[in-house]
Amino acid sequence: MTLISQRLSLLAVALGITFSALGYETSTGRYTHHEHKTRMKKIEAIIKPFKLEEVKDALHDVGAEGMTVSEVKGFGRQKGHTEIYRGSEYTVDFLPKIKIELVLADSKVQEAVGAIIKAAKTGKIGDGKIFISNVEEAVRIRTEEKGENAV
Template sequence: MKKIEAIIKPFRLEEVKDALNEVGIAGMTVTEVKGFGRQKGHTEIYRGSEYTVDFLPKVKIEIVLPDNLVDLAVTAISKSAKTGKIGDGKIFVSAIEQALRIRTDEKGDQAL
């Protein structure tokens, strides 16, 4: 199992969610976050206004999924989140040791 953490522009969330549903992922967690990248937030525009603060609003998507879906999911996120402008975000992939569905005690891939 792997975990994908994707930081994206908030207005792209619906597109990304739809693209991920087509891949067949079973669940996701979405959090409103703030962050900055190489430009330190200074030159980015959000909803028409230029932000002068360091932290810009972003959305973080977390998905735990079986190894064989990772490449498809990463491509789906990248394509659907891309505007080609700075601040489009990042995708991080890490290993997950265990998962458990609380209701049934299923573990591993069965719990996803």
């Protein structure tokens, strides 16, 4: 850790936030692993809108305590659809989808992904995708709890 970073860390500790825990080299922005091992993952699932309720319930059943849902538009292999107004045809490229985001402890991730697949699958094109990525840190704002306790 560089001198600047240490000084910034001291300042941050004074403010109640530990910068070093974020694992960033402030001087270069380079990512480092040496202080913290990732113990959480973020799941982003793009699903068909009508499957939202089922997926939510399935995730609840495997112990997920929260999630963020957004209405999004996009396309994959399903592509768009065609609308016809009298003689005029228009291709609509972007289809409405739902994106669910949630962060879970590593130990729960496989089970949650399985639950999403089971609930969202119709077997037809356009069922969506799931992306899983590492999460460096999580903080609950109210209590300032960190890591797995915060998700």
